[in-house]
Amino acid sequence: MGTVKRILESKGYQCWTLSEDATVYEALEILAEKQIGAVLVIDDNGKLVGIFTERDYARKLMLKGHFSKESKVKEYMSSNLKVVSPETSIMECMEIMTENRFRHLPVFRDGKLCGIISIGDIVNKIIQSQKTTIDDLQNYISGSGYGY
Helix, strand or coil: CCEHHHHHHHHCCCCCEEECCCEHHHHHHHHHHHCCCEEEEECCCCCEEEEEEHHHHHHHHHHHCCCCCCCEHHHHCECCCCCECCCCEHHHHHHHHHHHCCCEEEEEECCEEEEEEEHHHHHHHHHHHHHHHHHHHHHHHHCCCCCC
16 A cells, blocks of 8 residues: 555655744644644754644643633643654554544654654545555456556
8 A cells, every 4th residue: 555655755745843932823823824734843952842733722722711822832732742754554654543543643764854644645545545456456357458
């Protein structure tokens, strides 16, 4: 079915980060501007320390009546991160996401951040793979495209 590398090759390696001292409002601006569901949080040394998602905002901040312009990302981010490499299989990513109830996984190569994948990226890759298999089987059954 493929690896994380295949997903990143098609979607790109771009990922967005912000400082752990940024406000939640700044994080929300990035999420809205880039039309993404999560932003990675880094410390002053550039080390990944967490991830801030739309879910974090809705569940940890908004529902509790906190204000996004005053609140710091580090207070509301998720910090129990799992990371994967470009060589990680798509099925392994699905297992990690399902077991841990994550929707995003940072991707590291040689200790450096090189991308992020979402559950949507995984589902799209699985659908694409299944469609290719179905098309191949239909061609095989009908005799078109094989040996003619």
